[in-house]
Amino acid sequence: MMLTVEEAYAAMFRYLEKYYERTHTDDVGALLGDLQFDGEGKPFDPAAWEDWIKAIMSVKQELETP
Template sequence: MELFNEVLAYRAMFVFLDRYFDLTKSEDIGQLLSSMSMLNDGLPVDPAIWEDWKDAIGIAIKNQQSVDLKLNL
């Protein structure tokens, strides 16, 4: 598998969440997808989403060996 750039990874996340929304009709996921939708300028409706996404990528890259893919309750 080739490495994703941050835009392609964002699109993959959007597709994943959109498919999940189709199955569940979760209002929370629907609202998130609405905020994540891209405008013509290439940025999400909610610009803070893009910054949060870049922060998440940075954390995942920095902590590749220690990122625990478990829900923190």
């Protein structure tokens, strides 16, 4: 199954949400606050989206490098 960048972000967010529900870790709670989408569909912390795209590009590059 292939996910779009947005779907993968939502999956990562859901994973962290479930982790937070189990642990109530303050750091994860703060991270979720930054990663949460605003009314325009972007994270409250604009740098979070940039970091997400960079992470995707980095992983893709690693997977494509022999």
